[in-house]
Amino acid sequence: xxxxxxxxxxxxxxxxxxxxxxxxxxxxxxxxxxxxxxxxxxxxxxxxxxxxxxxxxxxxxxxxxxxxxxxxxxxxxxxxxxxxxxxxxxxxxxxxxxxxxxxxxxxxxxxxxxxxxxxxxxxxxxxxxxxxxxxxxxxxxxxxxxxxxxxxxxxxxxxxxxxxxxxxxxxxxxxxxxxxxxxxxxxxxxxxxxxxxxxxxxxxxxxxxxxxxxxxxxxxxxxxxxxxxxxxxxxxxxxxxxxxxxxxxxxxxxxxxxxxxxxxxxxxxxxxxxxxxxxxxxxxxxxxxxxxxxxxxxxxxxxxxxxxxxxxxxxxxxxxxxxxxxxxxxxxxxxxxxxxxxxxxxxxxxxxxxxxxxxxxxxxxxxxxxxxxxxxxxxxxxxxxxxxxxxxxxxxxxxxxxxxxxxxxxxxxxxxxxxxxxxxxxxxxxxxxxxxxxxxxxxxxxxxxxxxxxxxxxxxxxxxxxxxxxxxxxx
Numbered sequence: 409x410x411x412x413x414x415x416x417x418x419x420x421x422x423x424x425x426x427x428x429x430x431x432x433x434x435x436x437x438x439x440x441x442x443x444x445x446x447x448x449x450x451x452x453x454x455x456x457x458x459x460x461x462x463x464x465x466x467x468x469x470x471x472x473x474x475x476x477x478x479x480x481x482x483x484x485x486x487x488x489x490x491x492x493x494x495x496x497x498x499x500x501x502x503x504x505x506x507x508x509x510x511x512x513x514x515x516x517x518x519x520x521x522x523x524x525x526x527x528x529x530x531x532x533x534x535x536x537x538x539x540x541x542x543x544x545x546x547x548x549x550x551x552x553x554x555x556x557x558x559x560x561x562x563x564x565x566x567x568x569x570x571x572x573x574x575x576x577x578x579x580x581x582x583x584x585x586x587x588x589x590x591x592x593x594x595x596x597x598x599x600x601x602x603x604x605x606x607x608x609x610x611x612x613x614x615x616x617x618x619x620x621x622x623x624x625x626x627x628x629x630x631x632x633x634x635x636x637x638x639x640x641x642x643x644x645x646x647x648x649x650x651x652x653x654x655x656x657x658x659x660x661x662x663x664x665x666x667x668x669x670x671x672x673x674x675x676x677x678x679x680x681x682x683x684x685x686x687x688x689x690x691x692x693x694x695x696x697x698x699x700x701x702x703x704x705x706x707x708x709x710x711x712x713x714x715x716x717x718x719x720x721x722x723x724x725x726x727x728x729x730x731x732x733x734x735x736x737x738x739x740x741x742x743x744x745x746x747x748x749x750x751x752x753x754x755x756x757x758x759x760x761x762x763x764x765x766x767x768x769x770x771x772x773x774x775x776x777x778x779x780x781x782x783x784x785x786x787x788x789x790x791x792x793x794x795x796x797x798x799x800x801x802x803x804x805x806x807x808x809x810x811x812x813x814x815x816x817x818x819x820x821x822x823x824x825x826x827x828x829x830x831x832x833x834x835x836x837x838x839x840x841x842x843x844x845x846x847x848x849x850x851x852x853x854x855x856x857x858x859x860x861x862x863x864x865x866x867x868x869x870x871x872x873x874x875x876x877x878x879x880x881x882x883x
Contacts (some may be wrong), residue, residue, distance in 0.1 A: 409449075409550070411559035412442050414526060416547040417540035421454070425520025425545060426599065428454065431512055432462040433536075434527035435552040436482050437641055438489060439588065440685035443550035447523040451591045454520050458591040459603065460495060461515055462486070465502035466627045468531055470812040473623050474778055477634035478815055480619045482683050485640040487614040496595035498603070498611040504627045507609075514606050516543040525682075526551040526558075528720035530818045553820070554714045555687045556582045564722035565715060566733070567833050572711045579710065583691055632813060635778040637677060644678035648689055651675075652696050659701040666781035667862050673705070674779070677815035679713075686713065715833060716824025726823050727807060729800055729830070736831040739844030740799050746841045751797045754805045766851050766860050767791050769867035771809070776867070778815040782825075783858070789829035790849045794842050803830065 428451040435441045444460070451458040464479055465471075483499045490497035500511050516522050516539070524536055526549035540547035551558045556578045565571035595603075604611070612622065624630070637643075651673045655662045662671030678684045690709055693702045725731035729740075752762055760771035770788040774780045780788065789806055796802035806826045811817035828834060829846075836845035854860050 409442065409446055411557035412526070412552070413446065413548055413550045413559075416524075416536055416549050417543075419540075419544060419546050422520045422545045423454075425454075425456065426518050427451070427457045427459045427520065427595070429515050429519040429522045430458060430460045431522060431524040432460060433532050434525040434530060435682035436462070436479070436486065437682055437684065438486070438493065438495065439641070440552070440586075440687055441682070442552040443523050443525050445586070445588075446548065446550050447521075448589060448591050450521055450523065451593065455593065456520055457593040457595045457599065458496065459515065459519075459595060460490070460497040461500070461512065462497070463500040463502065463511060465507075465509075466505055469818065470629065470632075470808075471626075472629035472632035472812070474632045474634050474813070474815065476623050476626060476628060477619070478637075478639040478677065478681065480614075480623065482639040482641075482681065483612075484614040484617075484619070485642065489641075494590060494594060496600065496603075498607070499614055500607060500609055501612045501622060501626070502609075503622075503625050511607055511609060512539060513542055514608060515603070516545055516547075518606060519545050521545055522547045524549050527553060528717070528726070529820055529823065552682065552685070554717055555579065555690055555710050556714060558714070558717055558721055561714075561718050565718050567835075568707075568711050568715055571715050571718060572707070575710055575714060579690075579706075583687055583694075585691070629812075635776075635815070637778065637815065639677070639681070639683060641678075641683050644675060644684035647675060647678070648673070648684070648692055652692060656693065656696060656701050656705065657698050659698070660704050664783060665858050666784045667859055667866070672782065676819075676821070677779070680816040680819040680821075686710070712824070713821050716820040719824055719827070719832070720820040726820075726827070727803075729803055731827060732830055732832055735836055736846060739831075739836070739839075739846060743842055743844040744799070748795060748797065748842060750795050752795050754801075754808065757792060757795075757805060758809060762795065764791070764851055765864045765868060766854065769864045772867040774809065774813045778813060780814065784863070785825065786829065787849050787851060787854060789826055790843070790847075791851055793829060793846075799830070803827075 428447050430444055430447040435443060438444060447458055462483060464476065487497060487499065522543065522545055524547065525532065527533065536549055556575050560578055561571060561574060655671050662668050665671050675689060679686055686709060690706055693705050696702055720726045723731050750763060756762060757771065760768040760775065762768055767788060770780060770784045792806055793799065793802040796805065810822050810826060814822065816822060831846040834847050837847050839845050840848060
C-alpha cells in the first residue's frame with residue numbers, strides 16, 4: 409500500500425472523528441479499489457464506520473453531457489451495489505457553478521481520516537491539496553490506476569524500453585488477487601440521518617432520478633451529447649468477455665484495422681473512469697488460451713498505459729511542450745518557420761472542416777462516438793501538427809479536442825499519446841519539413857495499410873469538403 413499512497417497534509421488523524429471518509433474522485437468502483445481498501449483498513453483499525461462520498465459538479469474542464477452521462481449512469485450502478493453490500497455511499501450532484509462548494513469540507517470536519525484517489529490529471533492533483541490545506545484531519549491519497557503500484561517506479565521513465573523490464577519483473581505479484589473485505593462497523597441510521605444534515609444538500613436519488621433531466625438542469629456544455637456506449641462495471645465486463653472470446657485470438661492483426669469495430673478492446677473509457685480495474689482486465693486476458701496475443705495486449709495495457717501514468721506523475725509539464733525531450737525542442741526551433749501545406753484555426757479542426765476527408769472522418773469519429781481508433785488517432789495528431797502555424801497551438805488544440813470529446817480524454821494515457829505525436833517516448837528519425845526529426849506519419853500512405861475509403865464512408869458518408877452535417881460546432 410505504501411507504494412500507492414501519499415500523505416497530502418501533515419495533520420493528524422482525529423481520534424474524536426465519527427467515521428473514516430472515502431472521497432471517490434477517479435476510481436469509480438468498489439472492487440480492486442486500493443483507496444477504498446485502505447479506507448476500510450483504517451476504519452477497522454480506528455473502530456469507525458466508513459462513509460463513501462462521490463460528487464459531480466459543473467466546474468471541471470470541458471464539463472458536458474457526454475462526460476456527465478457516463479459518470480451518472482455508473483453512479484446509479486454503484487448505488488445499487490452499495491446497498492447490496494451494506495456500504496454507505498451517497499452521490500451529490502452540484503448543478504450550478506455558484507452552488508455550495510463545501511460539501512466535502514463539512515464531511516471532513518466530522519471525519520477521523522479522509523482517504524481519496526491519487527490521480528495526476530482531471531484537476532484532481534490540484535484539487536486534493538487545496539482541500540487538505542483547509543480541513544483538520546489527515547488526508548491520504550491512494551493510486552488505483554496502475555496494475556504495478558506507481559511508487560515502484562521511482563523516477564520518470566523515458567521510453568517503453570526502459571520501463572518495460574521493471575514492470576515485467578513486478579507484474580506477477582501485482583496481479584495476485586487480494587481478498588475484498590467490508591468495514592466491520594456499519595453506518596447507523598442515526599449517523600446516516602445526521603450526515604444528510606451535514607451535506608447541506610439533497611443527495612441524488614440515483615435509483616429514481618431522471619438522469620437526462622438532471623443533466624439538463626446542470627450548468628454544463630449541452631452541445632456535446634452523450635454517446636451510446638453503456639457505462640458501468642457490468643458493461644465493462646461484458647465488453648471484456650466479448651473481446652476475449654473474439655478479437656483477442658487475432659489481436660495483432662485486427663487491432664491495426666480502424667474499420668473493425670471489435671478488433672480492439674475498447675475498454676479505455678471504463679479504465680479512465682476507474683469503472684473496471686486494469687488488473688482484472690489483465691488477469692482475464694492472461695487466463696485465455698491465446699498466450700501470444702495476450703502478451704501483445706498486456707504490453708499495451710501495462711507498459712504503455714503505465715508509462716503514461718509515470719510521465720504525468722513525475723513530470724509536472726506533462727501538458728506542455730516543456731514536457732518533451734531536448735532533441736524535440738531543437739528540431740522544433742529549426743523548423744518553426746517552415747511553410748505548412750495548410751494552416752487552420754481551432755474551430756476548423758473542431759468542425760472537421762479541413763481539406764482532407766480522412767482527417768475529417770477521424771475528427772467526426774471523435775465528435776460523434778466519443779472515441780477514435782488508436783491507429784487513426786496517431787495520424788490525426790501528427791497531421792494537426794503539420795497544419796498548425798505553431799507547435800504550442802497544435803499541442804493545446806489536440807488536448808482541447810481530445811479532452812472535450814473523448815470519453816477517455818483527460819487521462820494520463822491521453823496526454824502520453826498526444827505527446828508521443830511530438831516525439832515523447834520516441835527517438836529521432838530523418839529530417840523533414842515541419843516535423844523535423846519527429847517520427848512522420850502520412851495520411852496519403854494510410855490507404856496502403858487499411859481501407860481508408862471505407863472508413864471515410866462510415867464517418868463522412870459521401871466524401872466532401874467542408875464541415876460534415878450534424879457535427880457539433882464550437883460555441
